[in-house]
Amino acid sequence: MILFDQVTKTYPNAARPALDEVSMEVERGEFVFVVGQSGSGKSTLLRLALREERATRGTVLVAGRDLGSLPDRRVPLMRREIGTVFQDFRLLPGKTVYENVAFALQVIGKSRAVIRQTVPETLRVVGLSGKEKRFPHQLSGGEQQRVAIARAIVNKPTILLADEPTGNLDPATSDGIVSLLDRINRSGTTVMMATHDHSIVDNFAKRVVELAQGRIVRDQAEGVYGTSTSALPGEGETAADDTPTRTLRLPRLGRSTRDAGAAE
Amino acid sequence: MKISFVLRESAGGLRRNLSMAISVILVTMISMYLLGLGLLANRQVDTMKDYWYDRVQVSVFLCVEGSQYPSCAGKATTQAQRDQIRTQLEQMRPPVKDIFYESQADAFKRFKEQFKNSPLGEQATERAFADSFRVSLTDAAKYDVIVSSFQGAPGVGRVQDQKQLLDRFFAFMNVVSWGAIALSGLMIVAAILLMSTTIRQTAFSRRRETGIMRLVGASNATIQLPFILETVVSSIVGSALALALLYATVHYGVSGYLSKALLDTAFIGTGDVFAIGPIILGGVIALASVTSWFTLRRYLRV
Numbered sequence: 042m043i044l045f046d047q048v049t050k051t052y053p054n055a056a057r058p059a060l061d062e063v064s065m066e067v068e069r070g071e072f073v074f075v076v077g078q079s080g081s082g083k084s085t086l087l088r089l090a091l092r093e094e095r096a097t098r099g100t101v102l103v104a105g106r107d108l109g110s111l112p113d114r115r116v117p118l119m120r121r122e123i124g125t126v127f128q129d130f131r132l133l134p135g136k137t138v139y140e141n142v143a144f145a146l147q148v149i150g151k152s153r154a155v156i157r158q159t160v161p162e163t164l165r166v167v168g169l170s171g172k173e174k175r176f177p178h179q180l181s182g183g184e185q186q187r188v189a190i191a192r193a194i195v196n197k198p199t200i201l202l203a204d205e206p207t208g209n210l211d212p213a214t215s216d217g218i219v220s221l222l223d224r225i226n227r228s229g230t231t232v233m234m235a236t237h238d239h240s241i242v243d244n245f246a247k248r249v250v251e252l253a254q255g256r257i258v259r260d261q262a263e264g265v266y267g268t269s270t271s272a273l274p275g276e277g278e279t280a281a282d283d284t285p286t287r288t289l290r291l292p293r294l295g296r297s298t299r300d301a302g303a304a305e
Numbered sequence: 306m307k308i309s310f311v312l313r314e315s316a317g318g319l320r321r322n323l324s325m326a327i328s329v330i331l332v333t334m335i336s337m338y339l340l341g342l343g344l345l346a347n348r349q350v351d352t353m354k355d356y357w358y359d360r361v362q363v364s365v366f367l368c369v370e371g372s373q374y375p376s377c378a379g380k381a382t383t384q385a386q387r388d389q390i391r392t393q394l395e396q397m398r399p400p401v402k403d404i405f406y407e408s409q410a411d412a413f414k415r416f417k418e419q420f421k422n423s424p425l426g427e428q429a430t431e432r433a434f435a436d437s438f439r440v441s442l443t444d445a446a447k448y449d450v451i452v453s454s455f456q457g458a459p460g461v462g463r464v465q466d467q468k469q470l471l472d473r474f475f476a477f478m479n480v481v482s483w484g485a486i487a488l489s490g491l492m493i494v495a496a497i498l499l500m501s502t503t504i505r506q507t508a509f510s511r512r513r514e515t516g517i518m519r520l521v522g523a524s525n526a527t528i529q530l531p532f533i534l535e536t537v538v539s540s541i542v543g544s545a546l547a548l549a550l551l552y553a554t555v556h557y558g559v560s561g562y563l564s565k566a567l568l569d570t571a572f573i574g575t576g577d578v579f580a581i582g583p584i585i586l587g588g589v590i591a592l593a594s595v596t597s598w599f600t601l602r603r604y605l606r607v
Contacts, residue, residue: 091520114525121522131517148523150307196521 042200042231043067043090048099050085050255058097059085061255067233069199072226074242075235076266077252083235086252087202090233091123092116104199121149124193124201124230128208130185132177138164138188139173145192159195167191167221183214187221194225201225203234207241215241242266307527314531318507319538325503326539332499333543334550336492337585341551343489344581346482349573350475356571361467362405363451365390365438367460369409374462382436386460393454394440400447405439412437435462493592500536500593501600507532508604533597540593544585552578 043066050060060082067073075083088094089101092108101108104122111119132141139160146156164170167187177185186206193201203222207215219234219241226232236242242249242265249264250257319326367387368377394404407415412434440451448466455461508515518528555575564572 117519117522117524119522120520123522125520131513131520133513133517144517145521147307147310148518148521148527150310150527192517192521 042069042071042104043233044100044102045086045089046100046102048089048096048101050082050089050094051097058255060089060096060252062099063252063255063257064099065250065257065260067231069231070226070229072223072232072245072247073234074245074247074249074264075233075252076237076242076249077258078237080254081252082255083237083252084204085255087125087204087233087235090200090202091120091125117149121196122199124190124196124198126186126189126193126201126203126206128205130177130182130189130209132185132188132192134177136176137173138169138175138177138180138191141177141188142191142195145195149196151196160191163191163195166194166225181214182210183217186210186218190218190221190225194230199229199231201230201232203232203236205236206234207236207238212240216244219245239266311527311530311534315534315538318511318531318535322503322507322510322535325506326535329496329500329503329536329539330543330546332492332496333540333589334546336489336496337544337547337589338550339485339489339492341547341578341581341585342554343482343485343487344584345551345555345573345577346478346485348577348581350478350482352571352573353478354471354475357471358468360441361448361471362439362441363448364465364467365394365440365451365455366462366465367436367438368462369435375457377460377462382460387436390438390455390458390460394438397450397454399443400450401440402443403441405441407437407439409434409436496540497592497596500540500596504532504536504597504600505604507535508601529598529601532601533594536597537590537593540589541586544589548578548582548585551581 045063045065048060048063049058051058063082063086075086077083085094089096089108090103092101092103092111096109103119106115106119108119133144136144142160142163143156146159151159161170161173164173167190169184169187169191172180172184177188180188186209190206201222206222207218210218215238222232222234223245246263246265249259249261249266251259251261251264367382367390368374368380370381391404391406394401416434442448442451448468452464452466456464515528552575555573555578559572560574
């Protein structure tokens with residue numbers, strides 16, 4: 042579903058690459074936490090998958106499309122298969138809950154009938170039935186994030202990218218949001234969530250990809266947040282020398298690449 | 306892309322950004338009014354040329370007693386010389402079209418009539434005028450044939466071509482009209498810069514919306530069209546106002562005043578405003594679309 046193959050991303054005037062030879066694959070229906078400290082490259086990874094940025098080197102495949110060779114005019118169609126959620130919700134303050142969610146369908150030209158049917162359904166899924174007429178400022182942070190999630194999934198995307206979706210929320214609310222993402226994932230949507238929230242990662246026991254200084258230092262099925270953090274290599278050393286994580290990462294990568302080849 | 310959505314967005318954008326829209330409207334109006342004045346002045350020159358070149362005459366002035374012209378030798382033209390000149394003119398058809406003899410007394414009377422409101426008319430004496438042949442030509446440009454045949458001939462004081470006088474006047478009118486067009490050019494530059502700034506400002510104030518639209522996969526057309534439409538609509542309103550002003554100028558200023566005050570020349574009419582209308586409107590639409598498209602390409606990327 043999402044494949045990074047030896048992807049390097051260097052921003053202009055940056056001392057070191059934001060992502061350095063990163064290879065990973067997320068399969069259809071998977072739920073992946075991308076963890077790491079600020080500046081480790083989590084957001085860059087998501088931005089590349091959304092094609093907000095282009096990789097400096099390497100290949101990024103999303104939903105069967107090679108983003109390196111995807112022409113600009115095809116980007117909107119590709120983005121319709123991806124839902125995105127951010128830490129700051131990014132709701133339109135002048136629109137109601139209903140209008141915020143409907144907006145995502147209006148701008149891609151969905152008919153009024155489709156909108157009238159889909160938006161209430163989606164609001165029910167995220168648990169906001171009855172709050173259609175509220176404005177964002179009348180909602181709690183968690184509710185606002187639910188609106189953002191509703192907007193992200195209202196067009197039934199195959200992939201959901203979430204960049205620190207719980208960053209502005211208290212722990213209990215955060216749990217609710219990730220449970221919602223988990224439910225969305227169970228219905229078939231591939232979810233990739235960047236976070237540095239320890240307890241969330243530990244509670245949900247999903248696949249964990251850990252980034253440090255632009256490199257993958259751990260890729261673990263049903264991982265927890267912090268195992269390799271203490272074993273994090275210092276400057277200059279490479280993370281790949283860290284044997285436990287290396288053994289965990291490589292078999293997985295080999296298998297998924299093979300599977301991807303068979304699927305396509 | 307849904308047209309109704311784009312239209313709603315544009316209307317909302319214009320409402321929210323009314324002051325910017327008004328400034329685009331006013332700048333477009335003034336620049337298009339100036340451009341229109343320049344174009345109309347050009348057409349006025351053409352109209353007058355058509356009118357006057359049909360009427361220009363070459364005057365062959367004869368000698369009177371005491372004429373200062375060397376060929377006259379201080380003596381009046383004799384009847385024999387007069388007949389000779391007339392025969393010679395008759396032989397030159399074409400380009401000679403009509404020959405009309407105007408006596409000194411007639412010329413004096415015509416001058417008095419023309420300048421009846423001016424002190425010049427009262428001060429003039431009959432002695433200042435001369436008999437002349439007034440020759441109209443099939444082609445006003447061929448006047449030099451007459452000049453070369455009659456300049457310095459016996460009994461001919463001077464050959465004068467009215468076209469030369471007119472051309473000096475038309476040259477002046479041309480400078481005025483091109484000056485107006487050049488000024489309007491500067492105003493158009495101002496209009497383009499203002500449109501571009503307005504779009505940039507609007508795009509910035511709506512970056513939340515456009516950001517979300519990009520994320521959920523709205524097409525470029527859906528994102529950009531409202532901005533383009535807003536600019537195009539504002540500038541159409543501006544140029545429509547400019548055309549209304551031009552119409553009023555021509556209707557009240559030219560048709561209602563000038564052409565009544567100056568009866569013996571031709572003036573443009575409101576028809577000329579309708580003739581330049583499509584040029585101005587079309588030009589403005591093209592200008593606004595290209596400007597906004599170009600600005601958006603830089604400031605609203607995918």
